[in-house]
Amino acid sequence: MVGERALSDYGVPANAFNPDYIPGGSSSGSAVVTAAGMVSFALGTDTAGSGRVPACFHNLYGVKPSLGLLSTRGVVPACATLDTISLFTFTADDAAKVLGITAAYDDQCAWSRKHDFAVHGKRYGKAPTAFRFGVPLESQWQTDAAYTQGMHQAIDELEALGGEKVELDCSPLLAAARLLYEGPWVAERYHVIRDLMKSHPNAVHPVTFEITQGGATPLAVDAFDARYKLAEFKRQADALISQVDVMLSPTTVTHPTKAEVAADPIGVNSRLGTWTNFMNLLDYSAWRCR
Template identity: 50%
Template sequence: MLSLDIASLQHGYATGTLSPEAVLDAVYDRIAARGERPVWITLLSRDAALAQLAAAPRGPLWGIPFAVKDNIDVAGLPTTAACPAFAYTPERSATVVERLQAAGAILIGKTNMDQFATGLVGTRSPYGACTSVFSADHISGGSSSGSGVAVGAGQVAFALGTDTAGSGRVPAAFNNVVGLKPTRGLVSTRGVVPACRSLDCVSVFAGTIGDALAVLRIAGGFDTEDGFSRRPQPAPALPARVRFGVPADLAFFGDTAAEVLFRESVARLEALGGEAVTIDFAPFRDAASLLYAGPWVAERRAAIGDFAATHPEAVHEVVRAIVLGGENWSAVDAFKAQYRLAELVRAAEAEWAKMDVLLLPTAPTIYRIDEVLADPVRLNSNLGTYTNFVNLMDLSAIAIPAGFRPDGLPFGVTLVGRAFEDEPLALLADALHRALPGARIGATGAGLATTPPARIEPSAGRVRLAVVGAHLEGQPLHGQLVERDARRVATTRTAPGYSLYALKGTTPAKPGLVRDETGAGGIEVEVYELDPAGFGSFVALVPPPLCIGTVTLADGSEVKGFLCEGRAVTDALDITALGGWRAWRASCAASS
């Protein structure tokens, strides 16, 4: 089956083994086989998509098919927010759509959703209830239901959703795909029908973290036309031994299969070198309760004005009750809730001091459609247990697949980081995703292992440098990097073909990395970015037999980095088997 991951498509286009026209034919054949409804609200014709392709710029996403949730404007297509009576046809596309199409991406259509982005279930739409790609009886998750299913079914390479309470993450879990919820304001929301405008994020569904990052880099960026847009802030790489928080009290609502899969995810992250840290989830849980049991529901009332009050028959009964319930909150209530949220954010700082990231179930369980229809509010609330607090507390999050229950239904976990830690968080999420045995993309059967690992692209005008020994964080010469405002962007390993030696007679003690094509490689390195002047002055400090050359990393990328002259290792101790300088130093300390 043709994989629609971006890397595979781009490789096929570059080598001539695939054409965008053939890919679009496959996309429309898959949609026809599954049926247009309920996934799609507005589907462009095959001819319209081919016409787009003919006019598309040959940018970084040229020929890549995508979908957008139907609360995101596309010029000339109706925006319904899953409410036909509310529909309007914009003359201009949302900023995020403009940027993606300017990069050459091909829009296939607009996807179904819980009406007015109110729900985590995917059942609150007059266009039909979406279902998980793995079960016609179980919910797809929402509110970005159609977008999650479209990616999970292999109908598009990626899809845009929105996320206020978890709508960009829960459908990812229930369809075995990635859901990237960026930091608030990182992606413009101009041209998006708001749910809670102060909290809303445009999210990305994709088959891999690498694809989601590629989309985010193009879709994101400051937008002067969006009052909530924020300029990106650089974030350091996560430490090599990342501390990940796990709540002391986790609720799975009786779903023991989900609990087992979560514990397996904890074990996989530990096997990758992470350290599990028990944290108090109370401040996060209490913040989550403010979203629907607090005055933020009044923001939903403000988002669609008087429409729900003047057209009650046009609004889904559950959505109507939530939106009109916003009238019960006063300005005094709003201020009190802001004060309470500030207190909870401050309380959470004590937990963040213990951890670098937070690992959670994306959703504690999954429900059948009939269960949700019978008990729509309570079960929806359960699904938001581990998602509702994230935007309120200004955090970043990425949902990834984490295996399958015995009944064949998927389960997912989410890594949560601080604001603007989207890229470092993504690298960790990618490693955890790839540690899942036999990981597949959605229900397509395409293997994750055939796709390239995620990587962070270099910042414009800066040089990347890999350090392997005395310049690692916490080592004696690390200050030379700090003095030059170097920013750590990754902790990773070398490709095969490298050997590491403990050099004799160096002060402070230093290793020598040699590319000999026979070494096992996999040597731990930290990668930093410096401006050219800082890089030049740093290189001037490097003493022989060390030098700066080009080092190939585990993901195949190349950066500048420390190497050693071959003559210096003839009488040095080969420490390659330990995997890095830190491990060697620790072994020396343990034996002394």
């Protein structure tokens, strides 16, 4: 049990339980109880990064599977076409074990799909003697000093394992990310709570209300326009990452305080999703490593 070991054994960051800093988004409760040693692992949800940003802030392994790998039956949706269950664990072994158990086809979930790990999966373990890993152009990182240092450290560690760094222009990924909140996918969020917003508007947090209300106006043609753009970004992104064996990017760009979020909630949250918002739209899996 993780609770029997000191949290320092797992390298939990000093800011993880600092009340001045945010815990990290809508699945942060799952991250907090795991990092505190109250549970051995926890489930969350991920639409725009909620399964990865809290894992980053609490130095946990955060797994965001591709869409439909884990059943979302019973999950209150944010965007049903993009939502996926996420995992929070202390170790890679725990993450692999939980994923292996939970990644089961559910014929009662409309979004569930079958997946054969024996065919498509790769066993992790000893690193290959040579591999290529992609890294965004540093001018695209948008990270603060601490997170920039963390990226350089990760690059050094991968190179020490025999990896060859390949710098990639990640413009298609960043462009796709902007579609999540600047495009008609906000209408899908509006679809979930529109009745509540109309009948009990005060029950919705003002920031959530402001963002979601924008989903009431897009036309069907706007959705098709965005879908066509996304298809092109997907084509470009697939070609981009096909050049490497694995892609390394920041999980997020900074760890803001509660005061910073209160002063600019939409702007700060948008920055936090710089390197997570495109993942679900492009149907990529993501792994936040410690």
